[in-house]
Amino acid sequence: MRTLAWNARGLGGPRAIHILQNLKREMDPEIMFLMETKLGVQALERIRIKLGYLGKLVVESVGRSGGLCLFWSDRICADLISFSRFHIDVKITSSESKLLRFDWLLWQSRFNTTGPFVDVVTEEGPPRQRRLIEEFREAVxxxxxxxxxxxxxxxTWSNRRDGSAMVQERLDRGFQYLLWHQMFPNSFVQHLGYWKSDHRPILVEILTASDQYLVVGERRRRRFHFEACWADCEECDVLASSS
Known part of the structure; x- marks a missing residue:
C-alpha cells in the first residue's frame, strides 16, 4: 500500500492540479493526504474527480490559511476516527484485508532556522526555538x-535560496509504533522532488516481511472487489459520497 503526503502550500491554479495528476499517475498512491490546501470543499471535490479517487475528507481552510484533505482510492476502505484543523485520524482496510490506522498530523510550529539545516528531532536549533523542538520530541x-x-x-523543506542563504530542514516524516514496525518491517519513506511547494512530497510504502522492495514510480495493477471491502462499512460509504 502506498500513501503520499504533501504540504502543498496552496492548490489553487492549473499548475498545482497538473502536479497532483502527475504524482497520482507516477506513484499510484491509494491514499493522498494534502496539507495547507487553502481551498474549500467544492474546489477539492473537483480535484478529487480529476484525480479519480473514490472518497475524500476535507478540513476546510480558514480564509486563505491552512486546510487538510484526504483522498482514497477504491482499493481501500476508510473509517474516520477523528479530525481537527491539524490532523486526520482514520482506520484503513485494504483490499488484501490488512487493517491499518493512520494519523496524519500537521505540526503547525515553524522552525525558522538561521543555519544551513536543522533536523527538528535531533538538532537543538536557535535558542528561541528550542522550546518548540523540545515539545515535538516530547510528543514523539x-x-x-x-x-x-x-x-x-x-x-524535505528548503527556502529555495542559493549559497549561504540556503536553509534546509527535514520537517516532513513518517513515524511508527513498535508493533506496526513488526507487522510491516520493510516499510519505508521516499522523499520525492520539489515542485510548486517548498516542501517535498513524501511517499510511504507499506511492506510486510514477505513483500519485495518495490521501485518508486513503478505502476502496480491489483484486482479489487469493491463489495468485499465496503459492503459492511456504512460510515465509509457516507464518507465516499460526501461533498
Missing part, C-alpha cells in the same frame, strides 16, 4: 513512536 516520546527512516535527499 509520549506516543512511543519511532522514525520510519527515509530514502532519497536528506531534507
Amino acid at each position: 516520546d509520549d506516543c512511543e513512536l519511532m522514525d520510519i527512516g527515509f530514502r532519497g535527499p536528506g531534507f
Whole structure:
C-alpha cells in the first residue's frame, strides 16, 4: 500500500492540479493526504474527480490559511476516527484485508532556522526555538513512536535560496509504533522532488516481511472487489459520497 503526503502550500491554479495528476499517475498512491490546501470543499471535490479517487475528507481552510484533505482510492476502505484543523485520524482496510490506522498530523510550529539545516528531532536549533523542538520530541516520546527512516535527499523543506542563504530542514516524516514496525518491517519513506511547494512530497510504502522492495514510480495493477471491502462499512460509504 502506498500513501503520499504533501504540504502543498496552496492548490489553487492549473499548475498545482497538473502536479497532483502527475504524482497520482507516477506513484499510484491509494491514499493522498494534502496539507495547507487553502481551498474549500467544492474546489477539492473537483480535484478529487480529476484525480479519480473514490472518497475524500476535507478540513476546510480558514480564509486563505491552512486546510487538510484526504483522498482514497477504491482499493481501500476508510473509517474516520477523528479530525481537527491539524490532523486526520482514520482506520484503513485494504483490499488484501490488512487493517491499518493512520494519523496524519500537521505540526503547525515553524522552525525558522538561521543555519544551513536543522533536523527538528535531533538538532537543538536557535535558542528561541528550542522550546518548540523540545515539545515535538516530547510528543514523539509520549506516543512511543519511532522514525520510519527515509530514502532519497536528506531534507524535505528548503527556502529555495542559493549559497549561504540556503536553509534546509527535514520537517516532513513518517513515524511508527513498535508493533506496526513488526507487522510491516520493510516499510519505508521516499522523499520525492520539489515542485510548486517548498516542501517535498513524501511517499510511504507499506511492506510486510514477505513483500519485495518495490521501485518508486513503478505502476502496480491489483484486482479489487469493491463489495468485499465496503459492503459492511456504512460510515465509509457516507464518507465516499460526501461533498
